[in-house]
Amino acid sequence: MISLLELTKTYGRGADSVTVLDRLNFEVGAGEIFAVTGPSGAGKSTLAQCINLLERPTSGSVVVNGEDLSSLPEKRLRAARRRIGTVFQSASLLSRRTASENIALPLEYLGVTPGEIQARVGELIDRVGLGPKAHSYPFQLSGGQAQRVGIARALALRPSILLADEATSGLDPDTTSSVVELLKQLRTDLDLTVVFITHEMDTVRQIADSVARLERGRIVETGALVDLLTDHGSPLGRALQPRRGFAAADDGATTWYVTYDSADVPGDWIQRVSADLAVPVHLLGASVETVHGINTGSATLGIASEDEGLVGHVLTRYGLIGTPDGRRESGAGGAPISPVRSGAVPALEGAA
Amino acid sequence: MSAVNVSSGVGGLIYVPRADVPVAELPALLLPAYGETVLMVGIVMAVVLVIGTPLGVLLHNAAPGGLFERPALHAVLGWIISVGRSLPFLILMASIVPFTRFITGTNIGIAAAVVPMSLAGIAFFTRIVENALRSVPPSIVRVARASGGSNLQIMRSAQFGEAVPAVLGGLTIQVIAMIEYSAIAGTIGAGGIGYVAVTYGYQRFDNTVMLATILILVATVAFVQVAGDRLVRWVTPQKRLQRA
Numbered sequence: 001m002i003s004l005l006e007l008t009k010t011y012g013r014g015a016d017s018v019t020v021l022d023r024l025n026f027e028v029g030a031g032e033i034f035a036v037t038g039p040s041g042a043g044k045s046t047l048a049q050c051i052n053l054l055e056r057p058t059s060g061s062v063v064v065n066g067e068d069l070s071s072l073p074e075k076r077l078r079a080a081r082r083r084i085g086t087v088f089q090s091a092s093l094l095s096r097r098t099a100s101e102n103i104a105l106p107l108e109y110l111g112v113t114p115g116e117i118q119a120r121v122g123e124l125i126d127r128v129g130l131g132p133k134a135h136s137y138p139f140q141l142s143g144g145q146a147q148r149v150g151i152a153r154a155l156a157l158r159p160s161i162l163l164a165d166e167a168t169s170g171l172d173p174d175t176t177s178s179v180v181e182l183l184k185q186l187r188t189d190l191d192l193t194v195v196f197i198t199h200e201m202d203t204v205r206q207i208a209d210s211v212a213r214l215e216r217g218r219i220v221e222t223g224a225l226v227d228l229l230t231d232h233g234s235p236l237g238r239a240l241q242p243r244r245g246f247a248a249a250d251d252g253a254t255t256w257y258v259t260y261d262s263a264d265v266p267g268d269w270i271q272r273v274s275a276d277l278a279v280p281v282h283l284l285g286a287s288v289e290t291v292h293g294i295n296t297g298s299a300t301l302g303i304a305s306e307d308e309g310l311v312g313h314v315l316t317r318y319g320l321i322g323t324p325d326g327r328r329e330s331g332a333g334g335a336p337i338s339p340v341r342s343g344a345v346p347a348l349e350g351a352a
Numbered sequence: 353m354s355a356v357n358v359s360s361g362v363g364g365l366i367y368v369p370r371a372d373v374p375v376a377e378l379p380a381l382l383l384p385a386y387g388e389t390v391l392m393v394g395i396v397m398a399v400v401l402v403i404g405t406p407l408g409v410l411l412h413n414a415a416p417g418g419l420f421e422r423p424a425l426h427a428v429l430g431w432i433i434s435v436g437r438s439l440p441f442l443i444l445m446a447s448i449v450p451f452t453r454f455i456t457g458t459n460i461g462i463a464a465a466v467v468p469m470s471l472a473g474i475a476f477f478t479r480i481v482e483n484a485l486r487s488v489p490p491s492i493v494r495v496a497r498a499s500g501g502s503n504l505q506i507m508r509s510a511q512f513g514e515a516v517p518a519v520l521g522g523l524t525i526q527v528i529a530m531i532e533y534s535a536i537a538g539t540i541g542a543g544g545i546g547y548v549a550v551t552y553g554y555q556r557f558d559n560t561v562m563l564a565t566i567l568i569l570v571a572t573v574a575f576v577q578v579a580g581d582r583l584v585r586w587v588t589p590q591k592r593l594q595r596a
């Protein structure tokens with residue numbers, strides 16, 4: 001378990017100082033995967049470095065399993081670091097060492113005997129599914145394999161916390177998925193607490209139990225992934241949803257943007273909405289997926305009904321929130337848009 | 353005509369032959385001199401490696417962003433090295449004669465040449481090591497720190513370990529520079545192939561000796577370069593294993 005209490009990091013002094021992290025508070029329970037997202041420059045990497053104690057927080061604390069690590073004297077910091085395994089972007093492997101030798105690094109630093117190192121490294125290499133690549137050098141590994149080595153190295157000292165800073169950034173989607181699956185498996189098997197930092201929303205949806213959004217050094221929104229995804233009022237929830245293009249509606253039909261807004265939207269909701277309204281409902285575009293067993297996503301529909309109030313009402317019946325797209329266009333330019341139920345309206349991209 | 357003695361430390365008057373040294377006598381003249389050059393460069397390189405390597409690592413890590421930032425130490429050290437590097441070797445050698453004599457008790461011969469060569473070489477190599485360490489991505493050092501390494505462990509396995517090919521590449525350049533310096537040191541009677549080139553080739557217009565020393569030096573430098581390249585290749589897994 002890890003908690004941050006009023007964690008603040010300021011670089012520089014006096015007038016030139018910049019506060020990169022501003023009184024952050026959050027708690028990640030044992031076995032939980034907590035994703036931190038945010039735009040470039042938000043302070044994500046700085047947060048990572050404060051958590052694994054490579055940087056000292058200016059104030060506030062990092063508490064791991066009940067012990068405040070941030071106040072330790074420099075000498076004990078090194079020991080404390082060993083409780084937190086870190087997976088870095090693009091693995092950062094030593095180029096002149098084989099996969100095994102890279103994994104052995106933290107063990108060597110600790111002074112473990114060669115025999116024990118060999119046993120532990122063998123275990124770890126199998127654990128991350130890299131057996132045949134044990135003696136390969138980094139240049140002989142694919143990005144995903146290198147990242148597995150990075151993960152194994154992070155786990156070498158049996159940490160209770162795993163910290164990943166952009167661990168999957170730069171990997172192709174399939175490789176990202178396999179690395180994500182590995183991390184989830186490890187979390188379950190080793191009861192790891194995982195802090196997963198990324199700017200990739202697709203990856204967050206795959207991996208996270210909870211999500212926080214960091215902007216300009218502050219956590220602007222946080223919550224359980226499923227709650228965020230099924231809350232149309234949540235900017236983070238909307239940011240997490242993929243944006244897809246959609247086809248144009250038929251003449252006379254209105255384009256509706258519909259999001260899943262509850263945990264129990266029935267699977268046949270399109271059919272039901274069509275039946276309730278007694279008009280055809282065209283599916284123009286959609287992105288729907290199951291997250292932790294709950295359907296989430298959004299769809300763009302063409303509905304040949306003039307009665308927007310009724311359509312909105314029918315949609316809410318099935319746990320959905322709809323916005324007629326025509327309104328969005330007329331409302332473009334800053335005027336408040338009135339969705340059928342209160343709440344902000346997502347920006348639509350790629351209207352075909 | 354054959355009474356030629358160019359063993360080390362010879363200064364002052366020597367019998368001056370009028371004609372070129374016959375080719376048959378070249379080995380007797382050049383081999384001992386070559387041995388002296390190898391000895392001189394060898395001693396200097398040993399000193400340079402032992403002192404220059406830690407100094408380079410220190411310089412790199414005392415700099416802002418290093419493992420133990422010491423801006424004042426870095427500035428002073430950097431300044432001293434820059435001064436050492438900026439003096440032409442001949443000037444450096446001449447200007448430290450009292451120091452050389454204090455250390456070796458003489459200002460002539462191999463021992464006397466080794467002192468200025470070592471000083472110049474240390475300054476040179478310190479920069480080479482510093483530069484090589486600078487090319488190691490900071491993320492590597494971050495990984496090593498996050499893996500619980502002490503500064504010493506990080507410097508050894510992460511920084512220096514990664515920089516080995518670059519250091520060896522620099523070392524090759526350094527050995528070649530030291531061969532050149534040994535020739536310059538030859539002008540103060542340090543012995544070695546450079547001394548022969550200067551006294552025979554230059555001062556006595558002995559073209560045979562001049563040509564022979566040139567060939568020897570070219571061959572030596574070429575050999576050092578090839579050996580250095582091989583070594584770099586050997587310590588770089590990607591180059592070693594990806595043979596065309």
Ligand SMILES: Nc1ncnc2c1ncn2[C@@H]1O[C@H](COP(=O)(O)OP(=O)(O)OP(=O)(O)O)[C@@H](O)[C@H]1O
Nearest residue numbers: 011018020038039040041042043044045046047199
């Ligand atoms: N050592 C430092 N000194 C001063 N400012 C710094 C330092 N490190 C980071 N910053 C600043 O802190 C801010 C946050 O940087 P950080 O690297 O944490 O962002 P990030 O969220 O990880 O961005 P990205 O997604 O691009 O990786 C940036 O404005 C950066 O300029």
Ligand SMILES: [Mg+2]
Nearest residue numbers: 044045046166
């Ligand atoms: Mg970053």
